[in-house]
Amino acid sequence: MTDAAIVTDGLTKEYDGERAVGDLDLRIESGEVFGFLGPNGAGKTTTMRMLTTLTRPTSGTAHVAGHSITDRETVTPHIGYLPEEPPLYEELTGREQLEYVAGLRDIPDDEAEERIESLLARFDLLDDADKRVDAYSKGMRQKTGVIQAVLHEPDVAFLDEPTSGLDPRAARTMRDTIADLADQEMTVFLSTHILPVVDELADRIGVLHDGRLVAQGEPEELKRRAETGEAASLEDAFLAVTTEEAAAATPDSPAE
Numbered sequence: 001m002t003d004a005a006i007v008t009d010g011l012t013k014e015y016d017g018e019r020a021v022g023d024l025d026l027r028i029e030s031g032e033v034f035g036f037l038g039p040n041g042a043g044k045t046t047t048m049r050m051l052t053t054l055t056r057p058t059s060g061t062a063h064v065a066g067h068s069i070t071d072r073e074t075v076t077p078h079i080g081y082l083p084e085e086p087p088l089y090e091e092l093t094g095r096e097q098l099e100y101v102a103g104l105r106d107i108p109d110d111e112a113e114e115r116i117e118s119l120l121a122r123f124d125l126l127d128d129a130d131k132r133v134d135a136y137s138k139g140m141r142q143k144t145g146v147i148q149a150v151l152h153e154p155d156v157a158f159l160d161e162p163t164s165g166l167d168p169r170a171a172r173t174m175r176d177t178i179a180d181l182a183d184q185e186m187t188v189f190l191s192t193h194i195l196p197v198v199d200e201l202a203d204r205i206g207v208l209h210d211g212r213l214v215a216q217g218e219p220e221e222l223k224r225r226a227e228t229g230e231a232a233s234l235e236d237a238f239l240a241v242t243t244e245e246a247a248a249a250t251p252d253s254p255a256e
């Protein structure tokens with residue numbers, strides 16, 4: 001068995017007594033791409049915010065890259081996070097934003113410059129790198145957000161809807177980049193509603209429903225479980241597990 005990049009044990013978050021994530025047990029190995037799926041409000045962002053130390057669990061424990069998430073200063077250098085809205089300074093240019101993040105991450109200047117140039121080129125952002133962020137489109141923000149999330153070459157990258165707002169060519173670049181990161185042994189925790197992206201990239205998938213992990217396995221395994229005679233897609237699998245769970249949660253609803 002390889003080293004685990006992410007381990008959670010009974011991880012739980014409640015807001016005002018309402019459970020957002022309940023009793024989550026996960027084990028994600030180093031170098032895996034883990035696709036994290038679930039309907040709106042299932043608790044995906046809350047889970048990622050706990051694992052990136054941005055919000056404290058109500059109970060349970062989690063370790064990322066071998067460090068407890070309660071030890072924020074130790075764990076932070078090992079993780080990168082692309083949230084739904086990338087945190088960017090509007091008054092900086094894209095390049096200044098990335099240089100600023102490189103400074104925060106203590107990346108030596110020459111190395112930072114090399115990585116920034118190469119990632120800007122990869123995401124076709126060189127021509128816009130000296131424009132202010134407040135003039136950026138959604139896609140340009142998204143590209144800058146993902147570059148800053150992986151600039152320090154973290155052990156674990158948490159990516160929330162990484163292809164959101166990207167045109168088809170940029171979305172392809174994003175998928176290729178995620179595959180490259182995984183080839184370099186980076187663990188990628190990938191949350192998205194775009195199932196073909198997960199199908200293409202994920203080694204394993206977890207499906208969250210109403211704060212609980214309701215299915216887990218390799219994409220092929222989940223598809224097989226949803227098979228109904230025709231070739232099942234990941235969408236069929238997703239709909240099957242989340243529909244079953246929704247039905248189980250409302251046992252008194254009248255039969256059709």
Ligand SMILES: Nc1ncnc2c1ncn2[C@@H]1O[C@H](COP(=O)(O)OP(=O)(O)OP(=O)(O)O)[C@@H](O)[C@H]1O
Nearest residue numbers: 015019020021038039040041042043044045046047
């Ligand atoms: N700061 C907060 N205060 C109160 N409730 C919250 C807070 N953040 C999230 N929640 C609740 O926790 C639950 C899970 O929300 P979360 O944002 O984690 O879901 P999600 O799976 O990321 O959804 P989506 O796919 O729509 O982004 C929801 O019921 C939401 O209303």
